Amino acid sequence: MASGREFVDYLIDQMREAGVITARKMFGEYGLWCNGKHFAFVCDDRFLLKSTNAVQALYPELPLVALFEGAGLKYLFIENVDDREFLTELVIKTYEELPETPPKRR
DSSP: OOOOOHHHHHHHTTGGGGGGGEEEEETEEEEEETTTEEEEEEEEEEEEEOOOOOHHHOOOOOOOEETTTTOEEEEEEEEOOTTTHHHHOOOHHHHSOOOOOOOOOO
């Protein structure tokens, strides 16, 4: 089941204090970027955050899930999307730990 744009827009609004949050359709679902860094996916109306050491240390109870069956890379499944401060903190901590996006080649 594909994610609805309304849910993606709600997430973007919830995280707006973390930076410039944008979404792009990817593989029938959505990728999320903060200030140009890819930090999460929205799949089947689930918010899946890239796993970082900082977030896992703060919230070890967050479950790790795969984007799809058989995928090796795991993402943190964030159920509590209604807590604006919590989401903002997660995005900022994740953003700070992710590497800079390399410039596009021409």
